[in-house]
Amino acid sequence: xxxxxxxxxCGSNIAGTVDVEEVSKWADDLEDVAISRDYKxxxxxxxxxxxxxxxxxxxxxxVVVASCSPHMHESTFRGACQRAGLNPYFMEMANIREHCSxxxxxxxxxxxxxxxxxxxxxxxxxxxxxxxxxxxPVDKNTLVVGGGIAGIQAALEIANSGYHVxxxxxxxSIGGHMSQLDKTFPTLDCSACILTPRMFEAGNHENITLxxxxxxENVDGYIGNFxxxxxxxxxxxxxxxxxGCGLCEEKxxxxxxxxxxxxxxxxxxxVYRPFPQAVPKYPVIDRENCTWYQKGKCRLCEKVCPTxxxxxxxxxxxxxxxxxxxxxxxxxxxxxxxRIPQYGYGRYPNVFTGLEFERMTxxxxxxxxxxxxxxxxxVPESVAxxxxxxxxxxxxxxxxxxxxxxxxxxxxxxxxDKLPDAKVYNFYIDIRTPAKGYEEFYHRLLEEGTIFIRGRxxxxxxxxxxxxxxxxxxxxxxxTLIGEQRRIPVxxxxxxxxxxxxxxxxxxxxxxxISIDKNGFFRERHPKLDPVATMTGGVFIAGAAQGPRDIPxxxxxxxxxxxxxxxxxxxxxxxxEAATAEVNDLTCVGxxxxxxxxxxxxxxxxxxxxxxxxxRALCKGCGTCVAACPxxxxxxxxxxxxxxxxxxxxxxxxxxxxxxxLMPA
Amino acid sequence: xxYAWYPGCSAEGNSFAYDETSRMIAEAxxxxxxEIDDWNCCGATxxxxxxxxPAYALVARNLALINAEETxxxxxxxxxxxxNLKKTDEKMAKYEQLNTEVxxxxxAGNLSYEPGAVKSRHFLDVVCNDxxxxxxxxxxxxxxxxxxxxxxxxxxxxxxEDNFDHPERPQTxxxxxxxxxxDVPDYxxxxxxxxxxxxxxxxxxxxxxxxxxxxxxxxxxxxAMVVGCPMCQLNLDAxxxxxxxxxxxxxxxxxxxxxxxMGLAFGMDPETLMFERGIVSSKAMLEKWLTAEPASKKxxxxxxxxxxxxxxxxxLES
Numbered sequence: 003x004x005x006x007x008x009x010x011x012c013g014s015n016i017a018g019t020v021d022v023e024e025v026s027k028w029a030d031d032l033e034d035v036a037i038s039r040d041y042k043x044x045x046x047x048x049x050x051x052x053x054x055x056x057x058x059x060x061x062x063x064x065v066v067v068a069s070c071s072p073h074m075h076e077s078t079f080r081g082a083c084q085r086a087g088l089n090p091y092f093m094e095m096a097n098i099r100e101h102c103s104x105x106x107x108x109x110x111x112x113x114x115x116x117x118x119x120x121x122x123x124x125x126x127x128x129x130x131x132x133x134x135x136x137x138x139p140v141d142k143n144t145l146v147v148g149g150g151i152a153g154i155q156a157a158l159e160i161a162n163s164g165y166h167v168x169x170x171x172x173x174x175s176i177g178g179h180m181s182q183l184d185k186t187f188p189t190l191d192c193s194a195c196i197l198t199p200r201m202f203e204a205g206n207h208e209n210i211t212l213x214x215x216x217x218x219e220n221v222d223g224y225i226g227n228f229x230x231x232x233x234x235x236x237x238x239x240x241x242x243x244x245x246g247c248g249l250c251e252e253k254x255x256x257x258x259x260x261x262x263x264x265x266x267x268x269x270x271x272x273v274y275r276p277f278p279q280a281v282p283k284y285p286v287i288d289r290e291n292c293t294w295y296q297k298g299k300c301r302l303c304e305k306v307c308p309t310x311x312x313x314x315x316x317x318x319x320x321x322x323x324x325x326x327x328x329x330x331x332x333x334x335x336x337x338x339x340x341r342i343p344q345y346g347y348g349r350y351p352n353v354f355t356g357l358e359f360e361r362m363t364x365x366x367x368x369x370x371x372x373x374x375x376x377x378x379x380x381v382p383e384s385v386a387x388x389x390x391x392x393x394x395x396x397x398x399x400x401x402x403x404x405x406x407x408x409x410x411x412x413x414x415x416x417x418x419d420k421l422p423d424a425k426v427y428n429f430y431i432d433i434r435t436p437a438k439g440y441e442e443f444y445h446r447l448l449e450e451g452t453i454f455i456r457g458r459x460x461x462x463x464x465x466x467x468x469x470x471x472x473x474x475x476x477x478x479x480x481x482t483l484i485g486e487q488r489r490i491p492v493x494x495x496x497x498x499x500x501x502x503x504x505x506x507x508x509x510x511x512x513x514x515x516i517s518i519d520k521n522g523f524f525r526e527r528h529p530k531l532d533p534v535a536t537m538t539g540g541v542f543i544a545g546a547a548q549g550p551r552d553i554p555x556x557x558x559x560x561x562x563x564x565x566x567x568x569x570x571x572x573x574x575x576x577x578x579e580a581a582t583a584e585v586n587d588l589t590c591v592g593x594x595x596x597x598x599x600x601x602x603x604x605x606x607x608x609x610x611x612x613x614x615x616x617x618r619a620l621c622k623g624c625g626t627c628v629a630a631c632p633x634x635x636x637x638x639x640x641x642x643x644x645x646x647x648x649x650x651x652x653x654x655x656x657x658x659x660x661x662x663x664l665m666p667a
Numbered sequence: 668x669x670y671a672w673y674p675g676c677s678a679e680g681n682s683f684a685y686d687e688t689s690r691m692i693a694e695a696x697x698x699x700x701x702e703i704d705d706w707n708c709c710g711a712t713x714x715x716x717x718x719x720x721p722a723y724a725l726v727a728r729n730l731a732l733i734n735a736e737e738t739x740x741x742x743x744x745x746x747x748x749x750x751n752l753k754k755t756d757e758k759m760a761k762y763e764q765l766n767t768e769v770x771x772x773x774x775a776g777n778l779s780y781e782p783g784a785v786k787s788r789h790f791l792d793v794v795c796n797d798x799x800x801x802x803x804x805x806x807x808x809x810x811x812x813x814x815x816x817x818x819x820x821x822x823x824x825x826x827x828e829d830n831f832d833h834p835e836r837p838q839t840x841x842x843x844x845x846x847x848x849x850d851v852p853d854y855x856x857x858x859x860x861x862x863x864x865x866x867x868x869x870x871x872x873x874x875x876x877x878x879x880x881x882x883x884x885x886x887x888x889x890x891a892m893v894v895g896c897p898m899c900q901l902n903l904d905a906x907x908x909x910x911x912x913x914x915x916x917x918x919x920x921x922x923x924x925x926x927x928x929m930g931l932a933f934g935m936d937p938e939t940l941m942f943e944r945g946i947v948s949s950k951a952m953l954e955k956w957l958t959a960e961p962a963s964k965k966x967x968x969x970x971x972x973x974x975x976x977x978x979x980x981x982x983l984e985s
Contacts, residue, residue: 340983343836378975
């Protein structure tokens, strides 16, 4: 065997704590090593060319690169081997950066540890088998889950490229949170005016199958070849017949508080469309509140419908579709302000949440855009806007919700605009305005006369201590700029509630085999360089489901995820993992432990032969089945027992030699 | 149900009524108290800021005196005593060095304490969560209907976190008083500090705090404020007159212990419940209760929706 060893300096990242030249010299004397080198940056094209040249010149049949984590550059160096005609699985990396130089300070010890890691890789690579990468064709259809602005953007990008999209939305209409907003910061353009054309386009696009009031129930398969089961909930409306005239809604005698679209500030009927510009235009019957479904009476909507579109017998439909890629853009939940009882939301009528105020200022909302108190009549003379409600607080969410400062400023502007005489106080910890035009908007509000008090509001109370406080809500806070406790009496308080992961994000993550972070948001493949991909091939994420973000950023992510999907569709085929598991037919007893343990449902039980069989297209090479098999009948290629034992022996031998004691053979 | 009982110093002075009525309530509910023999002061809230080791050792001595096998839980009626016992146990479990040093100190008196051996409980917690509201209801012979009772928790029933109730919105006493039939308004200041020993340092600061609390209760038409801590009781009761003269107010709100009003509901003779030990007279409250009409069974009319008003958010279920 002829092995080549390459030790990377990674600038000073490795060379700062490891004597790379020493490691390289030491490795040169090891068994089977034909050439050992150190180089400034192995990942550079010159570094890669070095490997390619040596493979040809020295006839190397194994390569060890000691540098960073294989997460970073395994594919880089596998590529170099492949270009020089060597099977890419004959390359092994020793991680002397994350596992050594970055976590140690002692250069001498770091150097010795690096030697052991290199020896381990050298010993292991000798046992590697050549593996062949398989390719699978890609289904050209795409599933987009979530019809908010991020999902709409993604769906349109793909559909406009000529490929078909299934756009699935849980609510009766697409539009998401953006459709609830009145104005968007910092430009103050009308949210509905810029959103509804996109909604309409998505609803009428020849390449988009719109499935609203629907949910994805199950996903099987792998990148390029997913099978998806979608439940299309019964609207109790015949979509073929319905013209969207709205007569049923008008005549329905049942009115309930709309907790979703109106954020609890307004009412809707039992048969309803969330808002006039809803896409699609068909209403739904909310069975929990409809008198017919609850008490077997009424059917007034049926009587008034001019096209006989009401269908009380309609049942849920189950659709099975095949797609090649999936984009999950399921958005966020607003923080529930009742969790902070000292702010009195739900107890004091005139404490509102951010979304309630959005609906209030919206001309199409419950107050037709008038800013009024909970009684619906009186107008506030003073308004307090409390930042960071549920954000930047270890008790609730440690993170910054990213949009609240800006929407709080927007609220202040809206109050100034609609009630020029009202006093507006913003209670803030820091003002965070880090995007185009945002800081300028803050300056504009300073000039408009908003009073900014730097201090997290401690409480909101109705216990008046002075005449001025009587009948008011009193916001208490430590004004940290003047170092005083302050009590500010106001008529109305708005809680700028933060953004949280959807309450069911964990279940959704499980459905799509992706993971969530500690806050429940979907975890991206790399926080900086791969923000819309996930660890599961073919599943992408976009918008606030990945973390708190505003409209421009959600749109950018939607488009980015679409671009990733399009590149896979255009390529037409995907590489399949070659390091997969294989069942030894001779020793398998058919106990099916592996079938139960496999998280990817990649193992089939063959009834006729009473043996287990791995579907290599589905296998991700996680190794769970290997551990579960009681008869040791499963081998995970590229992670065989032999390879792992050799790796450990290599390290141990090196360590004993370093200590001056040779391990007994 | 048998518990160790740590009365605390104020039981022998200003909160004598609390200690006595707690024993009466406990007997009625079938709780047996084993008073710690030769117990000593818990050091109150100040000693920990002066010298930590003797402060912890002082509290630990009380825990060490308890036969943990016989009574693995100790009840303190006072919030400060309770939190000191709880804190000492938890810190000794967490910090090996403190544990060692405290036990060296205890060894001087031939004592030792193994952290975790005795669990510290507040009396309110035991009544509401061990005995339970259902059992309390069964012992009731008279409703407290007609009385508006404002529950005031102070600092240490919900704080620090992982205590027996919510740090900002505790409900234990609210539910107890509602169970007894009283009218219990939602008192937004129920966890605001009473000022503790601040009265000794700055009259101005402490009176401002007390006035805030009293004004809040007054706005709710309180017939009495109900407490579970001798410090809270003392401050709100003994300084009420000073608040009135400083702020030209005229509060006359009796500050009573939950054990006292439980006694009323259990049919105990009001004379034995020692309401007269309070500085602000409870007479008006007792008279109101005695003359209260039996609760009429008129059906609550469903309020009509004001067609202008915006819907109120639903309250979060606790």
